[in-house]
Amino acid sequence: MNKQGRCPLTTSQIIDEYFIENRTRILDVAAYLDRLLRSANSQPAGEDFRMQAFEQALHILSSTEPNKVDHIQLVFSDPTTELKAHLDTKSASGAWNPVPEVR
Amino acid sequence: MYYIEMHGHMVSRTTDDYREMAMAGCVAVSEPAFWAGWDRQSADSFDDYFRQLTDFEPKRASQFFIRHVSWLCLNPKEGEDRRLTAEVLKRIPKFLDRPNVVGIGEIGMNRVTRNEVDTFIDHIRLALDYNQMILIHTPHLEDKYKGTRVTIDNLVKFQNLDPNRVLIDHAEEHTVGMILEHGFYTGLTLYPNTKVSLARAVDMIEKYGPDRITISSACDWGPSVPTAVPQLMLEMRRRGHSEELIRKLVFENPLKFLMQSGKFELPRLDIHATVSHTAP
Numbered sequence: 001m002n003k004q005g006r007c008p009l010t011t012s013q014i015i016d017e018y019f020i021e022n023r024t025r026i027l028d029v030a031a032y033l034d035r036l037l038r039s040a041n042s043q044p045a046g047e048d049f050r051m052q053a054f055e056q057a058l059h060i061l062s063s064t065e066p067n068k069v070d071h072i073q074l075v076f077s078d079p080t081t082e083l084k085a086h087l088d089t090k091s092a093s094g095a096w097n098p099v100p101e102v103r
Numbered sequence: 104m105y106y107i108e109m110h111g112h113m114v115s116r117t118t119d120d121y122r123e124m125a126m127a128g129c130v131a132v133s134e135p136a137f138w139a140g141w142d143r144q145s146a147d148s149f150d151d152y153f154r155q156l157t158d159f160e161p162k163r164a165s166q167f168f169i170r171h172v173s174w175l176c177l178n179p180k181e182g183e184d185r186r187l188t189a190e191v192l193k194r195i196p197k198f199l200d201r202p203n204v205v206g207i208g209e210i211g212m213n214r215v216t217r218n219e220v221d222t223f224i225d226h227i228r229l230a231l232d233y234n235q236m237i238l239i240h241t242p243h244l245e246d247k248y249k250g251t252r253v254t255i256d257n258l259v260k261f262q263n264l265d266p267n268r269v270l271i272d273h274a275e276e277h278t279v280g281m282i283l284e285h286g287f288y289t290g291l292t293l294y295p296n297t298k299v300s301l302a303r304a305v306d307m308i309e310k311y312g313p314d315r316i317t318i319s320s321a322c323d324w325g326p327s328v329p330t331a332v333p334q335l336m337l338e339m340r341r342r343g344h345s346e347e348l349i350r351k352l353v354f355e356n357p358l359k360f361l362m363q364s365g366k367f368e369l370p371r372l373d374i375h376a377t378v379s380h381t382a383p
Contacts, residue, residue, distance in 0.1 A: 005310040008343045017341060018302070069303065073277035077248035084216040087183040092214070092244035 053095035104346070105374055106332050106353035107131045107361070109290055110209075110238075110272060110319035113160055113171070114152075120322070120329045125167035127333040130370055132164055133319075133361065134173045135209035135238050138180035140324055146190035149177065153194070157201040168370045172361065174208035174238045175199070182213065182222035192225055199233055205364035206230065208238025209272060212250045215242060220253065227261060236364050237269045241278065243297060251278040255285055268363050270317065275299060279307055283315060288360050292321035293331035301331075301338040308339075313348055317357045 007014060036045040045051040057072045078096040108124065111132045134156060143149065156173040164171035175198055177191040198204055207230040212219040230237045242250035254271060258264060266286035274282055274289040275298065282289040291304045308316060320331035332353055339349050361367040
């Protein structure tokens with residue numbers, strides 16, 4: 001086990017092994033963003049709290065900083081510690097909504 | 104290579120899945136009690152579910168030389184209902200002596216409500232009263248970070264709780280560190296869409312080391328892959344990791360954790376069941 005937390009592969013080996021599948025993933029993200037622009041009602045996606053977090057994640061993705069996945073996980077996470085008074089919904093939505101709907 | 108599936112909801116899977124898992128090297132399955140996808144109407148439903156987990160599933164698994172062990176609880180998705188919780192908690196003790204029951208789980212939170220935390224604490228008290236090990240679910244997606252923090256904050260209040268006998272599951276990049284730092288076991292659950300991918304799981308193993316980390320498919324009634332653990336073995340070989348390291352993660356770590364129950368046995372196969380000297 002590498003104590004420095006390094007991947008045993010060299011940079012070239014990582015690119016050789018993982019480039020194609022990640023090329024596909026980034027094209028999927030691009031197509032998703034294009035699809036939003038082609039939506040039936042043309043409503044701007046940026047009004048949705050999930051897409052606001054998504055936009056922040058894209059900025060982190062294009063930076064040169066390490067630990068991108070950790071930072072992106074926190075962008076999508078509820079940073080508060082206060083317990084909810086009641087169950088609002090059974091399932092999570094994927095991103096924290098700082099202004100939750102009143103139910 | 105032999106492996107132990109640390110988290111499989113086999114009541115939702117077919118007998119053919121057991122067969123596929125056995126052919127891929129699975130020798131034991133650990134099955135936590137969980138949510139059926141709909142809320143149960145009474146504690147009687149849990150009685151039947153616990154009978155399924157402690158009687159029917161072990162028999163089904165044994166056809167393929169797989170040892171089946173289970174964990175009992177009221178799942179976090181139903182933890183908001185305090186009345187139902189109280190009724191179910193009264194019924195759990197009579198099942199704890201069953202030969203395949205290794206502890207209380209998977210308990211925890213869903214949306215991190217006050218009632219869910221109270222239900223979680225009730226389960227911890229039950230586990231301590233009956234000297235049971237504990238398996239903990241952490242919430243999904245945006246609730247995971249907060250839920251894991253609240254989970255750990257509550258666990259450390261119990262001074263007689265041995266963190267080595269507690270596994271906090273469904274860890275991801277932003278939670279695995281805090282779980283390991285507090286001395287608990289953790290689990291990386293491999294899902295095709297949510298939670299952790301094969302590549303990200305191996306990244307976390309490379310960053311945090313293999314000690315006290317277990318791997319599972321967490322296969323259930325949703326999109327999931329019962330043979331995800333052997334897929335992770337392939338991903339580790341793809342990166343050039345040693346067979347010794349792979350075996351520690353998929354066999355030795357879960358074996359060492361489950362052996363603490365005093366009830367875990369491997370099936371009668373020619374399995375070298377010792378753990379390496381590097382295990383914690």
